[in-house]
Amino acid sequence: AQTVTQSQPEMSVQEAETVTLSCTYDTSESNYYLFWYKQPPSRQMILVIRQEAYKQQNATENRFSVNFQKAAKSFSLKISDSQLGDTAMYFCAFMIPFSSSGSARQLTFGSGTQLTVLP
Amino acid sequence: DAGITQSPRHKVTETGTPVTLRCHQTENHRYMYWYRQDPGHGLRLIHYSYGVKDTDKGEVSDGYSVSRSKTEDFLLTLESATSSQTSVYFCAISESRSIYEQYFGPGTRLTVT
Numbered sequence: 001a002q003t004v005t006q007s008q009p010e011m012s013v014q015e016a017e018t019v020t021l022s023c024t025y026d027t028s029e030s031n032y033y034l035f036w037y038k039q040p041p042s043r044q045m046i047l048v049i050r051q052e053a054y055k056q057q058n059a060t061e062n063r064f065s066v067n068f069q070k071a072a073k074s075f076s077l078k079i080s081d082s083q084l085g086d087t088a089m090y091f092c093a094f095m096i097p098f099s100s101s102g103s104a105r106q107l108t109f110g111s112g113t114q115l116t117v118l119p
Numbered sequence: 120d121a122g123i124t125q126s127p128r129h130k131v132t133e134t135g136t137p138v139t140l141r142c143h144q145t146e147n148h149r150y151m152y153w154y155r156q157d158p159g160h161g162l163r164l165i166h167y168s169y170g171v172k173d174t175d176k177g178e179v180s181d182g183y184s185v186s187r188s189k190t191e192d193f194l195l196t197l198e199s200a201t202s203s204q205t206s207v208y209f210c211a212i213s214e215s216r217s218i219y220e221q222y223f224g225p226g227t228r229l230t231v232t
Contacts, residue, residue, distance in 0.1 A: 043207065046223075047222070093161075110161055
C-alpha cells in the first residue's frame with residue numbers, strides 16, 4: 001500500500017516571500033503520478049500541479065514549482081511571491097495509473113498542511 | 120471549472136436513517152469517485168466507478184454503497200447512518216487514459232446526530 005506523509009501541519013509565510021511545503025511518500029511502484037491540491041476556505045479542491053515519476057524535469061505552474069526527488073521519495077511544493085489568496089490547506093497526493101490489484105487511478109492523500117499567508 | 124455538482128450541499132440526519140448523496144457531472148468523464156474528508160486524515164476513497172454499472176471499493180467502504188446507472192450520475196448511499204459517518208464528502212471525476220488528474224465537486228457536509 002502507498003502512503004503519503006506531510007509532516008508540517010501548519011506553516012505561515014509573509015506576503016511576497018517564498019515558502020516550501022514538504023511531502024514524502026512510500027511505494028514500490030516505479031510508474032506513478034504525484035499531485036498537489038489546494039483547498040481554500042471555500043472547501044473546493046483545486047489542482048495546483050502534477051508530476052509524472054518518469055519525468056526528471058520538475059513541474060512548474062506560474063508561481064508554483066516542485067522539487068521531485070525520486071530516490072528520496074520526496075515531492076515538495078515551492079510557492080514563490082506568496083499572495084494572500086494562497087492561504088489554504090495544501091494536500092499532496094499519489095496515484096498509480098495502472099495496477100493489477102484494482103487500485104489504479106486512486107488518489108492517496110497526505111493529511112495536509114495549512115498555509116497562512118500573512119500581510 | 121469541471122462541471123460537477125453535488126446534492127445536497129448540507130444535510131443533518133439522525134442515526135439509523137438512510138442517506139443518499141448525489142454527484143452529477145456534465146463532462147462525460149468515465150471515472151467517478153467518492154471521498155470523505157476528516158480532520159487529520161486528508162481525503163480517503165470510499166468507492167469509485169470506472170463506467171456505468173462498474174464500481175469498486177476504496178479504502179473506507181464499510182457502511183457505504185454506490186450506484187451508477189448513467190454516465191453522469193454517481194450515487195453514494197449510507198444504508199443506516201452512524202455518527203462516525205459525519206464528514207465532508209467529495210465527488211471527483213477523471214477521464215482519458217493519459218490524463219490522470221481528478222477534478223472535485225464542491226463537497227457535501229453531512230452531520231449524523
